[in-house]
Amino acid sequence: MLGAVILSPATLDPIILEMSAKYRIEPAWIKAHIKQESNWDVNASRFEAHKGDASWGLMQLLLATAKEVLRNPDLTITQLTQPRVNIEAGTKFLSQLWSRFGNMSDAIAAYNAGSPRLDKKTGKYVNQEYVDNVLKNYKTYKTLGTSVIAEAAINTRTAVESAVSMPS
Numbered sequence: 780m781l782g783a784v785i786l787s788p789a790t791l792d793p794i795i796l797e798m799s800a801k802y803r804i805e806p807a808w809i810k811a812h813i814k815q816e817s818n819w820d821v822n823a824s825r826f827e828a829h830k831g832d833a834s835w836g837l838m839q840l841l842l843a844t845a846k847e848v849l850r851n852p853d854l855t856i857t858q859l860t861q862p863r864v865n866i867e868a869g870t871k872f873l874s875q876l877w878s879r880f881g882n883m884s885d886a887i888a889a890y891n892a893g894s895p896r897l898d899k900k901t902g903k904y905v906n907q908e909y910v911d912n913v914l915k916n917y918k919t920y921k922t923l924g925t926s927v928i929a930e931a932a933i934n935t936r937t938a939v940e941s942a943v944s945m946p947s
């Protein structure tokens with residue numbers, strides 16, 4: 780893959796709004812996933828060793844998942860990393876998970892881990908930190924509304940949280 784290609788939320792707003800309307804998923808939720816999954820990097824990829832596959836693009840989808848969700852067995856990695864295709868696949872997948880589980884937290888957990896699995900000891904999601912991060916991003920994008928302001932606020936919050944959590 781090429782190096783990082785970071786796009787702003789404002790650049791992607793037309794696609795996000797189109798997919799939001801098409802699949803009935805709030806734009807803030809789509810943006811929250813993009814922020815968490817790729818930090819707006821079109822070329823983001825992550826090898827998933829336990830699956831022998833990789834996640835691709837803005838919404839970090841496995842190629843097999845995207846092929847299934849879009850019902851396109853001929854979909855390629857090159858196509859999946861195109862913002863429109865990736866955001867459509869990710870948003871449609873979120874919509875399917877929302878329909879299946881009926882609540883945002885379970886859908887977020889399933890998007891990341893395949894299902895909303897709970898830790899038997901704590902009763903929390905096994906990927907609780909991921910779920911919490913997406914929900915924080917969602918609340919920020921929903922509250923602030925405008926992409927540029929929301930992105931600046933999230934970046935500031937992330938930097939502050941990182942600084943606070945660093946060991947002394």
